[in-house]
Amino acid sequence: MITVDETRVIGEARVLAGLDQGRLNIQRHLMTHGPLPELSRDDYVQLCEAVGLRGRGGAAFPVALKLRDLPARGVEAVVVNGSESEPASRKDRLLLTQSPHLVLDGAVGLARALRAPHVLIAVHDAAAAMSLREALVERHDRLAVEVRETPGRFVAGEARAVLSVLEGGTAVPPGRRVLPTRQGYHRRPTFLSNVETFAQLAVLARLGSRRFSSTGLTSEPGTQLLTIGGTVQRPGVIETPTGVPLDTVLQYAGAEPGPVLLGGYHGRWLPTTEGVTLQRPEVSAGIILALGSDTCPLGEVTRIAEWLRGQSAGQCGPCIFGLASLVDDFARMTVGDPEGWYGAQRHLGLVPGRGACAHPDGVARFLTSALKVFDHDVRRHLNGHGCGRPVLGVLGGTR
Template identity: 50%
Template sequence: MTVVDVQTTRLLAGGIQGDHVALAPHRAIHGDLRPMTQAALAAAAANVHLLGRGGAAFPVATKLAAVEAGPRVEVVVNGSESEPASRKDRTLMTLVPHLVVDGALLVARALRTSRVTIAVHDRAAYASLAVALDERRRAEPHRESVDVRLQPGRFVGGEVRAVLNGLDGRAPVPPGRRTLPTIRGLHGSPTFASNVETFAQLALLGSLGPQAFASVGDPLERGTTLLTLVGAVPAPGVVEVPTGVSIDALLGPGDGPVLIGGYHGRWVSDAHGLRVTRPLLRDARVPLNAGVIARLPTSGCALAEVSAVTTWLAGQSAGQCGPCLFGTNAVARDVAELLAGRTAPQVKARLEGLIRRGACAHPDGTAAFVASALASMSEEIAAHGNGRGCGRPYLGVLPLGGAR
């Protein structure tokens, strides 16, 4: 079984040819948008165990039920997708923008508000949403205001509370004090904020109903999920698969190191037996995060890939929390030392110093990425110990953002 056999196109239906699905074909596939009450939408989300798709995998039903509905409520679609290896959110916004807008309007109507904001970092996604909203103004006007905002961004700028700060005109960094957006979010109003894919899944749930939605996928998390597959895999790029598929099927045959959960994720020496179901992966201590799964080719230097991403991660620290600013840079230098065949005696202590010592998940995620790499690549590190390297080139398989 290969990834081609396990793909199930529901979110991305009609968009596979690389062309934006216009409103008429969108309606032909998904039907009209039918309003649901807050209670009904939360019950449907609970029924299929829908979990947020941005990375934290918070139960959507709980978040929906936590918002006190009314005209002050803000609905925020987080389309910032600041992780360079992840392409799933911009793929959704670019190929099926009407599904994303349907999801946002479904939530807004359930929460009895007309205030919707979609925050994006990617210009193609912005353009596609603008075209889609223009199409709706003519063919299917809605009373809600849908504000698409192009936000500048770095990795931590995609964290939902950083996005809210940015939309409010403040620096797009996570706040120091823990606040729940559902209580006090955009403009200080109760806010339902979630990832683009979460909204698309909600639109699909509204259109299919819980029973048909749950016709595929794992009982712990029904339906499909989007993944971005990177590196030495049979089908690199964004795929939509039912939850519960084995990671082996996605990776195909091969031997290189496997990264699950992207740049805040974990390297595993053996992905055998792991399945793409968020609760199972969380229990196995390899959270899926935003759905990036990568395998490095054995022809390249894995430690150089790890070092390049670690340096990039250090550069993405917002610089507002000392342990993260100094700690991520120290860890990046340590990994570079190992790559150069020298030792890094402080690296363990430095990694521990990143745990739960920041305003957001960046230091913890960086520590998980590096600690799991060091644990699973001992042969690789030993091969560099002579100072002459492993003899394999740095291929740059793991993308590092840059201009886009």
């Protein structure tokens, strides 16, 4: 778990405000952020449109569009997706354990505006669930707010998998791709987003669009939370203005020189960080992993691919067979078998766009970019020499 000592801020602290003194109970939360204003549905739509607020999960969908897609009446629930099942990410769990009232403000305030009778918070982390329940005891929301614990598997954090669990089903995404705003909780219109999105909504409601837009990009102002790890001296969660240069964050965290994975295990490798700014959707789930130069890139990628194969929902061919073939391809490359390279080229062309969920696409993106960025290292392995470096496991723990 990320501790308070591992949170840092570049610029103005907004979402992480007050955490330098520890967890915010209701009194310290109100002293730090002030009371939440009562806003209407139209108020939220206008605010989100004015600042171009996007969801802070992997999809980065515009929040205003999601709100407009909901019917005028009959919204069943507001769902907070706290199933942060990406091993490299810590930002949502940090908010749930250290600043739960900010997340609750965002969810409850929006539920009132939408006249939704339920707020459901899905979490797979026991400490986050306990923190939320303690926070709910301190509040008087006059609204049904329920914390539900979910499995910690990678695909269990996908929005439709979360809805399935909340309804008593299995933690896998169904094959149908219907938006939660149309058919969500109990097949009724539902607003669902991740933890940081609701915290940002609570900040936006208090600041208003003008003050919210005083930092960050013109196209999407405000701040963002980033989890940075790998070969860095100061890993943890960092709040930065949107659009901050990647090199600035890497220097701030004390990263070793070397390749960088942007977006986590469904993200992509960067050949260079020069000129890269951190903004959605490019930054995706807000994960930055520095590889350094002391570990074997191909071995690191193969290790994560093996773990991702085990996280498959097991409900479609691209996951069951495609990912297994890709893991075998990469394992063969590490021992110098050129057939592994040819197999990877073939399978990477077959997997994307054919799965029941986004998992095969994400894995293919991760592996395709690895072959491009680590081409020199791959060729050394295929020439029978290897790269001479061990696999240190710097890309994070795989739970």
